[in-house]
Amino acid sequence: MNKRLKLGWFSFSCCEDSTIIFTELLNDHYLTWKKLIDFRSISVLQKKEDLTDLDVAFVEGAITSGGQSDRLKVIRENSKKLVAVGSCACVGMPSAQRNLFNTETNTEIEAILTRFKYLPKVQKLSEIVTVDDQVPGCPMNEKIFLTLVDKYLKEFKIIS
Numbered sequence: 001m002n003k004r005l006k007l008g009w010f011s012f013s014c015c016e017d018s019t020i021i022f023t024e025l026l027n028d029h030y031l032t033w034k035k036l037i038d039f040r041s042i043s044v045l046q047k048k049e050d051l052t053d054l055d056v057a058f059v060e061g062a063i064t065s066g067g068q069s070d071r072l073k074v075i076r077e078n079s080k081k082l083v084a085v086g087s088c089a090c091v092g093m094p095s096a097q098r099n100l101f102n103t104e105t106n107t108e109i110e111a112i113l114t115r116f117k118y119l120p121k122v123q124k125l126s127e128i129v130t131v132d133d134q135v136p137g138c139p140m141n142e143k144i145f146l147t148l149v150d151k152y153l154k155e156f157k158i159i160s
C-alpha cells in the first residue's frame with residue numbers, strides 16, 4: 001500500500017458534534033480517504049489505537065482535568081501537527097462556561113470538581129500545548145476541515 005497520512009482524532013470534554021460531522025463526511029469521502037489516510041486512532045470507528053509518530057492529530061473539546069491535560073501532552077509529543085477542532089478546543093467555549101460562574105455557584109460545584117479531579121478552570125488546547133491549525137465553528141466548519149485535510153495530504157506528500 002502507498003504511503004498514507006497517519007491521522008488521529010481525539011475528543012475531550014464536549015458534546016462531540018464535530019465527531020458526528022466527521023462521520024457524516026465519511027459518507028462522501030471514505031472510499032477516497034481509505035487509500036490516502038491511515039486512521040491510527042479514532043474511537044468512534046475503531047477500538048485499536050496507535051499514537052506512534054502521527055502526522056496529524058485532530059483534537060475536539062476543552063480540557064477539564066489533569067488527566068486530560070496529560071493525555072493532550074502525550075498526543076502533542078507524538079504528532080507532527082495538532083489541529084484544534086471546534087470552538088471548545090479553539091477558544092474553550094461553550095464547554096468552559098463554568099469559568100464564568102460566580103462565587104456562590106463555584107461553592108456549589110466544589111464537591112463535583114474535587115470528586116472528578118477537575119481543574120479549577122476549563123482550558124482551551126492552546127493554553128496547554130502548541131496548536132498548529134484551527135477549525136472554528138460550533139460544531140466545526142466542514143469546509144475549513146476539508147481544506148485542512150487537503151493541505152496536510154499535500155504537505156506530507158500523500159497527494160501532489
Ligand code: SF4
Binds near residue numbers: 137
Ligand atoms: S464546539 Fe460546539 S459542537 Fe463542538 S464540542 Fe463544543 S459545544 Fe459541541
